[in-house]
Amino acid sequence: MAVREIRVYPDPCLKQVCDAAEPGTEETRQLVEDLIDTMYEAGHSVGVAAPQIGVCKRVAVVDVSHSKLGQKHNHGLLVLINPEILERSGSKTMREGCMSVPDYTGNVERAREIVVQFTDRSGQDQVIRSKGFEAVAIQHELDHLDGFLFLDRVDNKSEIFKRKQ
Amino acid sequence: MHFYAVTIIGRDRPGIVSETARILFELGCNVADSSSTILGGQFAMILIVSHPDMAQAAPLEQAFSNIEQQGLSVFVRTLKPGGEKRPELPGEICMISVYGSDKPGIIYRVTRLLSERQINIIDLHTKLIGSEKRPVYVMVCETVLPPDLTTEDVRNLLDSVKQELQVDITVRNVTPVEL
Numbered sequence: 001m002a003v004r005e006i007r008v009y010p011d012p013c014l015k016q017v018c019d020a021a022e023p024g025t026e027e028t029r030q031l032v033e034d035l036i037d038t039m040y041e042a043g044h045s046v047g048v049a050a051p052q053i054g055v056c057k058r059v060a061v062v063d064v065s066h067s068k069l070g071q072k073h074n075h076g077l078l079v080l081i082n083p084e085i086l087e088r089s090g091s092k093t094m095r096e097g098c099m100s101v102p103d104y105t106g107n108v109e110r111a112r113e114i115v116v117q118f119t120d121r122s123g124q125d126q127v128i129r130s131k132g133f134e135a136v137a138i139q140h141e142l143d144h145l146d147g148f149l150f151l152d153r154v155d156n157k158s159e160i161f162k163r164k165q
Numbered sequence: 166m167h168f169y170a171v172t173i174i175g176r177d178r179p180g181i182v183s184e185t186a187r188i189l190f191e192l193g194c195n196v197a198d199s200s201s202t203i204l205g206g207q208f209a210m211i212l213i214v215s216h217p218d219m220a221q222a223a224p225l226e227q228a229f230s231n232i233e234q235q236g237l238s239v240f241v242r243t244l245k246p247g248g249e250k251r252p253e254l255p256g257e258i259c260m261i262s263v264y265g266s267d268k269p270g271i272i273y274r275v276t277r278l279l280s281e282r283q284i285n286i287i288d289l290h291t292k293l294i295g296s297e298k299r300p301v302y303v304m305v306c307e308t309v310l311p312p313d314l315t316t317e318d319v320r321n322l323l324d325s326v327k328q329e330l331q332v333d334i335t336v337r338n339v340t341p342v343e344l
Binding site for chain 2: 044045046047067069094095096097098099105133136137140141150
Protein backbone atom coordinates (compact mmCIF):
# COMPACT_ATOMS: atom_id res chain seq x y z
CA MET A 1 0.00 0.00 0.00
CA ALA A 2 1.56 3.21 -1.12
CA VAL A 3 0.48 6.59 -2.31
CA ARG A 4 2.82 7.61 -5.09
CA GLU A 5 3.79 11.04 -6.30
CA ILE A 6 1.93 12.21 -9.39
CA ARG A 7 4.31 13.00 -12.27
CA VAL A 8 3.72 16.36 -13.86
CA TYR A 9 4.36 17.38 -17.49
CA PRO A 10 7.13 17.76 -18.86
CA ASP A 11 8.11 14.50 -17.11
CA PRO A 12 9.13 12.24 -20.08
CA CYS A 13 7.13 9.34 -18.64
CA LEU A 14 3.93 11.08 -19.68
CA LYS A 15 4.79 11.16 -23.39
CA GLN A 16 5.73 7.49 -23.90
CA VAL A 17 3.80 4.59 -25.32
CA CYS A 18 3.59 2.13 -22.41
CA ASP A 19 4.48 -1.56 -22.56
CA ALA A 20 1.92 -4.31 -21.97
CA ALA A 21 1.62 -5.36 -18.34
CA GLU A 22 1.82 -8.96 -17.21
CA PRO A 23 -1.33 -9.87 -15.28
CA GLY A 24 -0.95 -12.03 -12.20
CA THR A 25 2.59 -11.01 -11.31
CA GLU A 26 3.57 -9.47 -7.99
CA GLU A 27 4.83 -6.43 -9.86
CA THR A 28 1.45 -5.80 -11.50
CA ARG A 29 -0.45 -6.48 -8.25
CA GLN A 30 1.71 -3.90 -6.47
CA LEU A 31 1.25 -1.38 -9.29
CA VAL A 32 -2.54 -1.77 -9.15
CA GLU A 33 -2.55 -1.20 -5.40
CA ASP A 34 -0.41 1.90 -5.70
CA LEU A 35 -2.67 3.30 -8.42
CA ILE A 36 -5.78 2.74 -6.31
CA ASP A 37 -4.19 4.26 -3.21
CA THR A 38 -2.95 7.25 -5.18
CA MET A 39 -6.36 7.83 -6.79
CA TYR A 40 -8.32 7.70 -3.52
CA GLU A 41 -5.71 9.76 -1.67
CA ALA A 42 -6.12 12.58 -4.18
CA GLY A 43 -9.79 12.78 -3.14
CA HIS A 44 -11.17 14.55 -6.17
CA SER A 45 -9.54 12.18 -8.67
CA VAL A 46 -11.63 9.67 -10.66
CA GLY A 47 -8.74 7.90 -12.36
CA VAL A 48 -4.98 7.39 -12.47
CA ALA A 49 -2.84 5.74 -15.15
CA ALA A 50 0.49 4.00 -14.48
CA PRO A 51 2.68 6.57 -16.32
CA GLN A 52 1.28 9.25 -13.99
CA ILE A 53 3.14 7.54 -11.15
CA GLY A 54 6.21 6.91 -13.29
CA VAL A 55 5.54 3.34 -14.42
CA CYS A 56 5.47 2.78 -18.17
CA LYS A 57 2.95 -0.10 -18.15
CA ARG A 58 -0.54 -0.42 -19.64
CA VAL A 59 -2.50 -0.25 -16.39
CA ALA A 60 -5.04 2.32 -15.19
CA VAL A 61 -7.70 2.58 -12.50
CA VAL A 62 -11.01 4.46 -12.75
CA ASP A 63 -13.77 5.05 -10.22
CA VAL A 64 -16.42 7.69 -10.90
CA SER A 65 -18.94 6.30 -8.40
CA HIS A 66 -18.14 8.97 -5.80
CA SER A 67 -18.47 11.82 -8.27
CA LYS A 68 -21.78 13.61 -8.81
CA LEU A 69 -21.44 13.23 -12.58
CA GLY A 70 -20.82 9.50 -12.37
CA GLN A 71 -23.77 8.56 -10.14
CA LYS A 72 -26.04 7.35 -12.93
CA HIS A 73 -23.74 5.07 -14.89
CA ASN A 74 -20.72 3.47 -13.29
CA HIS A 75 -19.00 0.13 -12.68
CA GLY A 76 -17.55 1.15 -9.31
CA LEU A 77 -13.79 0.61 -9.12
CA LEU A 78 -12.37 -0.49 -12.46
CA VAL A 79 -8.88 -1.95 -12.67
CA LEU A 80 -7.90 -1.89 -16.33
CA ILE A 81 -4.91 -4.04 -17.27
CA ASN A 82 -3.92 -3.92 -20.97
CA PRO A 83 -7.20 -2.23 -21.86
CA GLU A 84 -8.42 -1.73 -25.39
CA ILE A 85 -11.39 0.20 -26.68
CA LEU A 86 -13.31 -2.04 -29.10
CA GLU A 87 -16.14 0.32 -30.01
CA ARG A 88 -16.92 3.99 -29.73
CA SER A 89 -20.13 5.83 -30.47
CA GLY A 90 -21.63 9.27 -30.02
CA SER A 91 -19.75 12.25 -28.78
CA LYS A 92 -19.54 14.21 -25.58
CA THR A 93 -17.51 17.31 -24.81
CA MET A 94 -16.34 18.03 -21.29
CA ARG A 95 -13.89 20.53 -19.93
CA GLU A 96 -11.14 18.26 -18.65
CA GLY A 97 -8.44 18.78 -16.12
CA CYS A 98 -5.58 16.41 -15.28
CA MET A 99 -3.38 16.03 -12.20
CA SER A 100 -0.37 15.77 -14.53
CA VAL A 101 -1.12 19.14 -16.16
CA PRO A 102 -1.91 21.24 -13.09
CA ASP A 103 -3.66 24.59 -13.36
CA TYR A 104 -5.07 24.13 -16.85
CA THR A 105 -8.26 22.73 -18.32
CA GLY A 106 -9.51 22.37 -21.88
CA ASN A 107 -12.59 21.25 -23.79
CA VAL A 108 -12.18 17.75 -25.19
CA GLU A 109 -14.60 15.84 -27.39
CA ARG A 110 -14.70 12.09 -26.77
CA ALA A 111 -17.00 9.17 -27.49
CA ARG A 112 -20.16 9.17 -25.35
CA GLU A 113 -20.27 5.39 -25.17
CA ILE A 114 -17.49 2.81 -25.44
CA VAL A 115 -16.93 -0.93 -25.23
CA VAL A 116 -13.67 -1.77 -23.43
CA GLN A 117 -11.84 -5.03 -23.14
CA PHE A 118 -9.31 -5.49 -20.34
CA THR A 119 -7.92 -7.87 -17.77
CA ASP A 120 -9.16 -7.19 -14.25
CA ARG A 121 -7.41 -7.36 -10.90
CA SER A 122 -7.98 -11.11 -10.52
CA GLY A 123 -6.65 -11.85 -13.99
CA GLN A 124 -10.08 -12.32 -15.63
CA ASP A 125 -10.74 -11.05 -19.13
CA GLN A 126 -13.62 -8.56 -19.12
CA VAL A 127 -15.63 -6.64 -21.66
CA ILE A 128 -17.82 -3.79 -20.44
CA ARG A 129 -19.98 -1.12 -22.03
CA SER A 130 -19.50 2.25 -20.41
CA LYS A 131 -21.16 5.59 -21.02
CA GLY A 132 -21.22 9.20 -19.91
CA PHE A 133 -18.67 10.50 -17.47
CA GLU A 134 -17.19 7.05 -16.80
CA ALA A 135 -16.57 6.56 -20.53
CA VAL A 136 -14.87 9.96 -20.72
CA ALA A 137 -12.69 9.12 -17.70
CA ILE A 138 -11.68 5.74 -19.21
CA GLN A 139 -10.74 7.39 -22.52
CA HIS A 140 -8.73 10.05 -20.69
CA GLU A 141 -6.80 7.44 -18.66
CA LEU A 142 -6.23 5.15 -21.65
CA ASP A 143 -4.77 8.10 -23.56
CA HIS A 144 -2.07 8.28 -20.88
CA LEU A 145 -0.98 4.73 -21.84
CA ASP A 146 -0.20 5.99 -25.35
CA GLY A 147 1.53 9.17 -24.26
CA PHE A 148 -1.40 11.48 -24.96
CA LEU A 149 -2.46 14.28 -22.64
CA PHE A 150 -5.76 16.14 -22.86
CA LEU A 151 -3.70 18.95 -24.39
CA ASP A 152 -3.27 16.73 -27.46
CA ARG A 153 -7.04 16.40 -27.77
CA VAL A 154 -8.25 19.93 -27.07
CA ASP A 155 -10.53 20.94 -29.90
CA ASN A 156 -8.84 23.70 -31.81
CA LYS A 157 -11.58 26.24 -31.38
CA SER A 158 -11.52 26.20 -27.64
CA GLU A 159 -8.98 27.78 -25.43
CA ILE A 160 -6.81 26.34 -22.74
CA PHE A 161 -8.31 27.74 -19.61
CA LYS A 162 -6.57 28.65 -16.44
CA ARG A 163 -8.12 26.41 -13.83
CA LYS A 164 -10.17 28.11 -11.17
CA GLN A 165 -8.19 27.90 -7.97
CA MET B 166 9.97 42.08 -14.48
CA HIS B 167 7.90 44.77 -16.21
CA PHE B 168 4.57 43.95 -17.83
CA TYR B 169 2.70 45.64 -20.66
CA ALA B 170 -0.55 44.97 -22.45
CA VAL B 171 -0.22 45.54 -26.20
CA THR B 172 -3.31 45.87 -28.38
CA ILE B 173 -2.91 45.78 -32.17
CA ILE B 174 -5.75 46.07 -34.65
CA GLY B 175 -5.98 46.61 -38.37
CA ARG B 176 -7.30 45.36 -41.69
CA ASP B 177 -6.58 41.64 -41.86
CA ARG B 178 -3.79 40.36 -44.11
CA PRO B 179 -1.09 37.69 -43.85
CA GLY B 180 1.96 38.69 -41.78
CA ILE B 181 0.52 40.74 -38.90
CA VAL B 182 1.34 38.11 -36.29
CA SER B 183 4.86 37.40 -37.54
CA GLU B 184 5.68 41.10 -37.79
CA THR B 185 4.45 41.68 -34.24
CA ALA B 186 6.36 38.65 -32.97
CA ARG B 187 9.53 39.84 -34.68
CA ILE B 188 9.37 43.28 -33.07
CA LEU B 189 8.77 41.77 -29.62
CA PHE B 190 11.54 39.19 -30.08
CA GLU B 191 14.07 41.82 -31.16
CA LEU B 192 13.23 43.95 -28.13
CA GLY B 193 13.80 40.95 -25.85
CA CYS B 194 10.16 40.80 -24.74
CA ASN B 195 8.40 37.63 -23.61
CA VAL B 196 4.84 37.00 -24.72
CA ALA B 197 2.77 35.56 -21.87
CA ASP B 198 -0.98 35.31 -22.46
CA SER B 199 -2.31 36.46 -25.79
CA SER B 200 -5.51 36.22 -27.75
CA SER B 201 -6.07 37.19 -31.37
CA THR B 202 -9.01 36.88 -33.67
CA ILE B 203 -10.67 38.33 -36.71
CA LEU B 204 -13.63 40.63 -36.02
CA GLY B 205 -15.40 41.97 -39.07
CA GLY B 206 -12.51 42.54 -41.49
CA GLN B 207 -10.15 43.53 -38.70
CA PHE B 208 -7.50 41.36 -37.10
CA ALA B 209 -7.29 42.13 -33.39
CA MET B 210 -4.47 41.05 -31.09
CA ILE B 211 -4.12 41.52 -27.37
CA LEU B 212 -0.85 40.41 -25.78
CA ILE B 213 0.52 40.52 -22.28
CA VAL B 214 4.28 40.96 -22.71
CA SER B 215 7.08 41.18 -20.19
CA HIS B 216 10.62 42.48 -20.22
CA PRO B 217 13.23 42.03 -17.45
CA ASP B 218 14.41 45.64 -17.45
CA MET B 219 12.36 47.81 -19.79
CA ALA B 220 10.80 50.12 -17.19
CA GLN B 221 9.14 52.48 -19.67
CA ALA B 222 6.65 51.83 -22.45
CA ALA B 223 8.44 54.25 -24.82
CA PRO B 224 10.81 51.74 -26.51
CA LEU B 225 7.84 49.44 -27.18
CA GLU B 226 5.77 52.25 -28.67
CA GLN B 227 8.70 53.36 -30.77
CA ALA B 228 9.37 49.86 -32.08
CA PHE B 229 5.76 49.60 -33.18
CA SER B 230 5.64 53.01 -34.89
CA ASN B 231 6.73 51.35 -38.11
CA ILE B 232 3.79 48.99 -38.29
CA GLU B 233 1.45 51.85 -37.41
CA GLN B 234 2.52 53.37 -40.72
CA GLN B 235 1.32 50.15 -42.37
CA GLY B 236 -2.22 50.89 -41.26
CA LEU B 237 -2.30 49.06 -37.94
CA SER B 238 -3.27 50.75 -34.67
CA VAL B 239 -1.12 49.91 -31.67
CA PHE B 240 -1.83 50.73 -28.04
CA VAL B 241 0.53 49.96 -25.17
CA ARG B 242 -0.73 49.88 -21.61
CA THR B 243 1.74 49.73 -18.72
CA LEU B 244 0.58 47.24 -16.10
CA LYS B 245 0.92 48.04 -12.41
CA PRO B 246 2.86 45.45 -10.36
CA GLY B 247 0.64 42.37 -10.01
CA GLY B 248 -1.53 43.49 -12.95
CA GLU B 249 -0.41 40.43 -14.94
CA LYS B 250 -1.82 38.04 -12.34
CA ARG B 251 -5.37 36.84 -12.67
CA PRO B 252 -7.39 37.26 -9.48
CA GLU B 253 -8.69 34.09 -7.88
CA LEU B 254 -12.10 33.20 -9.21
CA PRO B 255 -13.84 30.67 -7.01
CA GLY B 256 -17.31 29.50 -7.98
CA GLU B 257 -19.10 27.50 -10.63
CA ILE B 258 -18.38 28.30 -14.27
CA CYS B 259 -21.48 28.90 -16.30
CA MET B 260 -21.84 29.29 -20.07
CA ILE B 261 -24.67 31.47 -21.32
CA SER B 262 -25.76 31.43 -24.99
CA VAL B 263 -28.17 34.10 -26.16
CA TYR B 264 -29.49 34.25 -29.73
CA GLY B 265 -32.40 35.70 -31.64
CA SER B 266 -33.42 38.27 -34.26
CA ASP B 267 -31.09 41.20 -34.06
CA LYS B 268 -32.38 44.16 -32.08
CA PRO B 269 -30.80 46.90 -29.98
CA GLY B 270 -30.11 46.15 -26.33
CA ILE B 271 -29.45 42.41 -26.27
CA ILE B 272 -25.97 42.65 -24.75
CA TYR B 273 -26.95 45.50 -22.47
CA ARG B 274 -30.08 43.89 -21.00
CA VAL B 275 -28.37 40.54 -20.41
CA THR B 276 -25.14 41.84 -18.96
CA ARG B 277 -26.89 44.40 -16.76
CA LEU B 278 -28.76 41.58 -15.05
CA LEU B 279 -25.52 39.61 -14.64
CA SER B 280 -23.64 42.56 -13.20
CA GLU B 281 -26.44 43.34 -10.70
CA ARG B 282 -26.00 39.82 -9.32
CA GLN B 283 -22.20 40.07 -9.18
CA ILE B 284 -21.85 37.44 -11.92
CA ASN B 285 -18.41 37.91 -13.43
CA ILE B 286 -18.03 37.70 -17.23
CA ILE B 287 -14.65 36.12 -18.08
CA ASP B 288 -15.15 35.54 -21.80
CA LEU B 289 -17.58 37.04 -24.27
CA HIS B 290 -18.05 36.62 -28.01
CA THR B 291 -20.80 38.08 -30.12
CA LYS B 292 -21.50 37.57 -33.76
CA LEU B 293 -24.04 38.73 -36.28
CA ILE B 294 -25.12 35.78 -38.41
CA GLY B 295 -28.07 34.95 -40.63
CA SER B 296 -28.91 36.86 -43.79
CA GLU B 297 -28.94 40.60 -44.34
CA LYS B 298 -32.72 40.56 -44.40
CA ARG B 299 -33.07 38.46 -41.30
CA PRO B 300 -30.02 39.06 -39.13
CA VAL B 301 -29.55 36.84 -36.12
CA TYR B 302 -27.53 37.95 -33.15
CA VAL B 303 -25.49 35.39 -31.19
CA MET B 304 -23.82 36.05 -27.88
CA VAL B 305 -21.80 33.44 -26.01
CA CYS B 306 -20.70 34.38 -22.58
CA GLU B 307 -18.66 32.52 -19.99
CA THR B 308 -19.23 33.57 -16.41
CA VAL B 309 -18.12 32.79 -12.87
CA LEU B 310 -20.99 32.65 -10.41
CA PRO B 311 -20.78 34.04 -6.90
CA PRO B 312 -20.95 31.30 -4.24
CA ASP B 313 -24.65 31.84 -3.46
CA LEU B 314 -25.85 31.33 -7.05
CA THR B 315 -26.43 28.14 -9.05
CA THR B 316 -26.82 27.54 -12.79
CA GLU B 317 -30.56 27.12 -12.15
CA ASP B 318 -30.73 30.56 -10.49
CA VAL B 319 -29.09 32.14 -13.53
CA ARG B 320 -31.58 30.38 -15.80
CA ASN B 321 -34.48 31.80 -13.79
CA LEU B 322 -32.86 35.21 -13.63
CA LEU B 323 -32.59 35.40 -17.42
CA ASP B 324 -36.14 34.19 -18.04
CA SER B 325 -37.54 37.72 -17.87
CA VAL B 326 -35.24 39.10 -20.62
CA LYS B 327 -35.91 36.04 -22.69
CA GLN B 328 -39.59 36.99 -22.82
CA GLU B 329 -38.97 40.68 -23.20
CA LEU B 330 -36.35 40.51 -25.98
CA GLN B 331 -37.88 37.44 -27.65
CA VAL B 332 -34.52 35.65 -27.71
CA ASP B 333 -33.47 32.12 -26.84
CA ILE B 334 -31.19 31.67 -23.88
CA THR B 335 -29.44 28.52 -22.69
CA VAL B 336 -27.48 28.35 -19.49
CA ARG B 337 -25.21 25.42 -18.70
CA ASN B 338 -22.62 24.50 -16.16
CA VAL B 339 -19.13 23.99 -17.62
CA THR B 340 -17.15 23.63 -14.41
CA PRO B 341 -14.13 21.44 -15.30
CA VAL B 342 -13.95 17.76 -14.37
CA GLU B 343 -10.81 16.50 -12.67
CA LEU B 344 -9.58 13.27 -14.22
